[in-house]
Amino acid sequence: MNSAPVTTESGLSGVELGRRAFRKKQSGRSVLISLASTVMLAAIVWLTVVNTPGWALVQQAFFDPKTGANFFPSILLGLWLNVRILFFAVIGVAIFATLIAVIRTLRGPVFYPLRLIATVYTDLFRGMPLIIVLYLVGFGIPALGVTPRLPPEVWGTLALILTYSAYVSEVLRAGMEAVHPSQRLAARSLGLTHAQTLRLIVLPQGIRKVVPALMNDFVSMQKDVGLVSVLGSIDAVRAAQIAVADTYNFTPYIVAGLLFVVISLPFIRLTDWLAGRAQLREQIGGKV
Amino acid sequence: MTSAEPVLRITNLHKRFGDVHVLQGIDLEVFQHQVVVVIGASGSGKSTLLKSVNLLEQIDDGQIFLKGEDISDPRIAVDKARARIGVVFQQFNLFPHLTVLDNVALANRRVHGLSRDEAETIARHWLDRIGLGHKLRDYPDRLSGGQQQRVAIVRAIASDPELLLLDEITSSLDPLLVGEVLDLVSELKAGGSTILMTTHEMQFARNVGDHVIFLKDGFLLEQGTPQQVFDEPQHPATREYLSRVKTH
Numbered sequence A: 001m002n003s004a005p006v007t008t009e010s011g012l013s014g015v016e017l018g019r020r021a022f023r024k025k026q027s028g029r030s031v032l033i034s035l036a037s038t039v040m041l042a043a044i045v046w047l048t049v050v051n052t053p054g055w056a057l058v059q060q061a062f063f064d065p066k067t068g069a070n071f072f073p074s075i076l077l078g079l080w081l082n083v084r085i086l087f088f089a090v091i092g093v094a095i096f097a098t099l100i101a102v103i104r105t106l107r108g109p110v111f112y113p114l115r116l117i118a119t120v121y122t123d124l125f126r127g128m129p130l131i132i133v134l135y136l137v138g139f140g141i142p143a144l145g146v147t148p149r150l151p152p153e154v155w156g157t158l159a160l161i162l163t164y165s166a167y168v169s170e171v172l173r174a175g176m177e178a179v180h181p182s183q184r185l186a187a188r189s190l191g192l193t194h195a196q197t198l199r200l201i202v203l204p205q206g207i208r209k210v211v212p213a214l215m216n217d218f219v220s221m222q223k224d225v226g227l228v229s230v231l232g233s234i235d236a237v238r239a240a241q242i243a244v245a246d247t248y249n250f251t252p253y254i255v256a257g258l259l260f261v262v263i264s265l266p267f268i269r270l271t272d273w274l275a276g277r278a279q280l281r282e283q284i285g286g287k288v
Numbered sequence B: 001m002t003s004a005e006p007v008l009r010i011t012n013l014h015k016r017f018g019d020v021h022v023l024q025g026i027d028l029e030v031f032q033h034q035v036v037v038v039i040g041a042s043g044s045g046k047s048t049l050l051k052s053v054n055l056l057e058q059i060d061d062g063q064i065f066l067k068g069e070d071i072s073d074p075r076i077a078v079d080k081a082r083a084r085i086g087v088v089f090q091q092f093n094l095f096p097h098l099t100v101l102d103n104v105a106l107a108n109r110r111v112h113g114l115s116r117d118e119a120e121t122i123a124r125h126w127l128d129r130i131g132l133g134h135k136l137r138d139y140p141d142r143l144s145g146g147q148q149q150r151v152a153i154v155r156a157i158a159s160d161p162e163l164l165l166l167d168e169i170t171s172s173l174d175p176l177l178v179g180e181v182l183d184l185v186s187e188l189k190a191g192g193s194t195i196l197m198t199t200h201e202m203q204f205a206r207n208v209g210d211h212v213i214f215l216k217d218g219f220l221l222e223q224g225t226p227q228q229v230f231d232e233p234q235h236p237a238t239r240e241y242l243s244r245v246k247t248h
C-alpha cells in the first residue's frame, strides 16, 4: 500500500498509466467484437431471407425502387399533413393532459364531480381503440350537424388528442405523485398558493421524472397519426394506399413506413439526450 | 401592554392525530428579537407545534396570534399568513429543479410581488453573506448538507419574515457541518430576527436562546431562561431529560 509513487513525465503514476493502457486495449477489443458480431448477424439474416422460396416475388412486390421513386413525392406531401396533425395534437395533448392530471390530484369534496369526470374520461379513452375513437369523432360529430364543415384531419387531430391525453395525463399524474410531499410543504410554507405550488414546484419536478415515458407516448403518437387516413385525409398512409391501388405494388407502403421511422429518429435521440442531461444536472449527489 | 405585544402568541393549543393527543394545551409567547428554543424528547410534539404555527397542520383547539392577528381563524387568508413566517425543516427541502439563486428568489418574486431583478439582488446579497455567492447557478444537490441547510435558512429569511421557525435544522447534518449552520442562526439573532426553534443541541440552546421551553408528551412542563431551565430545572421530567441528553 505504501509503495513509493513512481511518476512519469505526464505526472501520472506508472500504475495509472498501466491501467489506462489496459482499459484502452479492452475497449478496442470490445469494439472489434461488436463489429464482427453485427456483420455476422446481418449476413445470416440476409442469406436466410434471400434463400426463401418466395423472395423473388416479395422483392418485386415490396422493394421495387422504380415504384418507390415514382410515388415518393406524393407520399412525402402526405407526410407533411401527418407532421401538421402531429404538431397540433401534441400541443392539444400537452394542455388537455395536464389539465386532467391536475384535476385528478385536486382534493376536497368541492372537486368531486370534476374528479369523477376526469377519472371516467381516462378509463374510457385508455380502454378504447384509437381507430374506434377516430370513427366516432370523425364520422359521429359531423353527423350531428351542429359543427361547421371541417376537413377530416381536424377530427382526426381531435380524436388523437382525446385518446392520447388519457394516457399522458396518467403518466403526468404518476410523476406528480412521485414528487415528495415535503416539496409541497416547503412551497406552501413560503406562502405559495396551491396553484403556484402545482405550477412552479410539483409539475416541473413531476414532468422530469416521467420524461422517458412521455417521449415514448410521443413516438407512439407519431405513428398513430397515420391512422387518420381512415377518415379520408390524404396523409402519407393514404397516399401510399392510393399508389398501391394504382400499381398493385406494395413498395409505397415501405416508403411511407420508412418515412415515419425517419421523422421519429430525431425525437428518439433527443429523448435519450434530454434524459441523460437532466440526470447529470440534478442527480450529481445520487439523490432523487 | 401594546408595546409588548408578542410576535407570536399561542393559547391553549391542542392537536390530535386520531387517538393520539400530540399537543395538550400549549401556551407560549415569542417577543420581538427573541430566540425561543423548544426542547424535548423525540415524539414530544415539537415539530407538530411548529407546523401548527405555520398552519401546515390544522389544530384542534386554541388560538395562534401573529402580531395580534388570529391566524388560526379559518376566515383569514392562509397563504398570506404563511408568507409572513419563514420555515426551515430538518430535511433540506430545497427545490431540486431550481438553482440556488432561484430557490432563494422564489418567494420574493412569486409571493411578495418583487420584480425578478429585485428578488435576485436580495437573494445574491444573502448568498454572498453565507459565502455561497459563487454557487448561484448550481443546483442544490451539488452542495454539501451544511451548504444546503444554510441556503434553506436564507430562502426562509430572504422575504424578511416577521417570525422564523427552525425545526431541528442540524439533526440530519454531519457533526462537522453543524457549526456553520448554527453560526448563521446566531448571526440572524444578532441581526434582530425573531425565532422559534427546536433543537437537540443543548449547548446552542443555552448560548443563543433567550427563552427555553421543555415539552413532554404534548405538555409544556417547564419554561424560563436557559439558566433557569438548564441549571435549576424544577420538574423531575426536565431533570431526567437533561441528564439523558448530557450523557451523550
Ligand SMILES: Nc1ncnc2c1ncn2[C@@H]1O[C@H](COP(=O)(O)OP(=O)(O)OP(=O)(O)O)[C@@H](O)[C@H]1O
Residues within 6 Å of the ligand: B017, B020, B022, B040, B041, B042, B043, B044, B045, B046, B047, B048, B049, B168
Ligand atoms: N401526520 C401524523 N400522523 C399521525 N401521527 C403523527 C403525525 N405527525 C406526528 N405524529 C405523531 O405525533 C407525535 C409528535 O410528533 P412530532 O413530530 O411533533 O415530534 P417531535 O417532538 O418533533 O420529535 P422529533 O424530535 O423526533 O422530531 C409523535 O408521536 C408522532 O408519531
Ligand SMILES: [Mg+2]
Residues within 6 Å of the ligand: B046, B047, B048, B167, B168
Ligand atoms: Mg421533529
